[in-house]
Amino acid sequence: MSRQEIRLAGSGGQGIILATVILAEAAIQAGMNTAQSQAYGPEARGGSCKAETLISDQTIGFTKVQNPTFLMALTQKSLDQYGPEVSENCLVLIDSGLSAPQDMKAKRIVALPILDTARTVVGKIQTANIVAVGCINDLLGITDAKTLEKAVLMHVPSGTEQLNIKALEEGFKLAEGHEEK
Template sequence: MKDRLEMRFAGSGGQGVILASVILAEAAVISGLNAVQSQAYGPEARGGVSKAETILGREKIWYSKVSTPDFLLALTQASLEKYGKEMAADGLVMIDESLTVPDWMDRGRVIAIPILRTAREEVGKAFTANIVAVGAINRALGLFDDGTLTEGVRRHIPAGTEEINAKALAAGAALIRPEGNKEGI
């Protein structure tokens, strides 16, 4: 991992991208890294575009806003078009397979995977899409071991849903080649 990794998560309200950003920040804190998470609030977070940011760092993180993201998760076309333009040159974009990669975007930096379909069909609950995404992001970026990530998830889900969330994490990870993102980030 880079010394400072700026991540952005975007989708429509209700897809749970904010929770995904929180879980990854929590896992970072559990593993002893520094993490800062923030999100867009208000009317835009209720059904419109929803955006959250997490910064992971080996050093103390002061300035808490993301400027040039190293990673973007986009679950809607609108959020992909909007935030895809603000990426770092070597930034990685993860999208749902249902989205169309815009012409101006470097396809080599895009991972298109069936996040929504996997949640719906494989896990069996559409609302687990954000946890599927967390599993995929963790594998793609090579961030945390399974135990740390599972604890990160556990701290933010209702008691009694551990099993289905574990299933979603595993299904998400399985969407990424075992060796992860070879180019590194």
């Protein structure tokens, strides 16, 4: 797979970091190289937060995302903050209901009801990050469903496995037949 520079943004507590860790794990399980890191600090506890995963079949030198090929934003605040930074070709996944900022150059935007699916279909808002992971894998084609499921199970707390697998499946469904705006 060609090099993917994935940046996920949202608010602290949405499990953004864990989502990037799972994507990194999926890449490892699929035999690719990856580098995952996150912005630490007070923003990790309530403000907007971002985390990143690089995936490549080549050796990864510099470990930070410089030109995101993919951005996901789950809150308007984080979209406003990180949206304008990405280039025209970056694929942007936003939660339904968010509106792209005026100065965002990216043209490929997918809006999916990630938070609502977690809340109403899965039944727990805390699973939004796993719903998102399902969507992202579908959009980027990182690995197959089985491998991703394994990656999810390696990183979610014990006792929550079933719930998170449901969230992942809902994420797959959500991304199926999506439309780029």
